[in-house]
Amino acid sequence: MFGRNTDDPHEPPAGPDAPAGGDSPGAPLPPWRVPPHPCASWPDNGAGIRETLDRVGDKWSVLVIGILAAGPLRFGALRDQVPGISQRMLTLTLRHLERDGLLTRTVYPAVPPRVEYELTPLGQGLRETFYAFVRWATDHNDEIEAARRGYDAR
Secondary structure, eight states, X not given: OTTOOTTOTTSOOOSTTSOOSOOOTTSOOXXXXXXXXXXXXXXXXXXXXXXXXXXXXXXHHHHHHHHHXXXXXXXXXXXXXXXXXXXXXXXXXXXXXXXXXXXEEEEEOOSSOEEEEEXXXXXXXXXXXXXXXXXXXXXXXXXXXXXXXXXXXX
8 A cells, every 4th residue: 555565465464463573493484475376477477387287297198298208199099008098189189289399390292191190309308297197196106096095985
């Protein structure tokens, strides 16, 4: 009020409810002293980054990128290696990954047409991250299943 940015999370609250100060070491910071989350500085409130994370983080994209990390594949071979994916979902996933610059689609002149999909250098950059994520999921699958059973039993 009166020129002061009351929406600033780094400004201490004013008035009778304001903390007296003198935070003890190890105590949680009051909300007005918590540093901003990295997402707070994203352009357009993070809409573009959320869209990218949504795209590369969906289960089909993770599997497709992980499989294509071994090298280029034709559509049928890729479909055979992605368990449970429909032809339509694989087509949509490949289109989205191509649009985002994570893979290339190469059509070879043949009858019938031969099409191969291959990760771009940008897509290859996700390989280690995805492998780490899949390793973590594999290593902790039993714990996660036990937690789910415990939750569902409540």
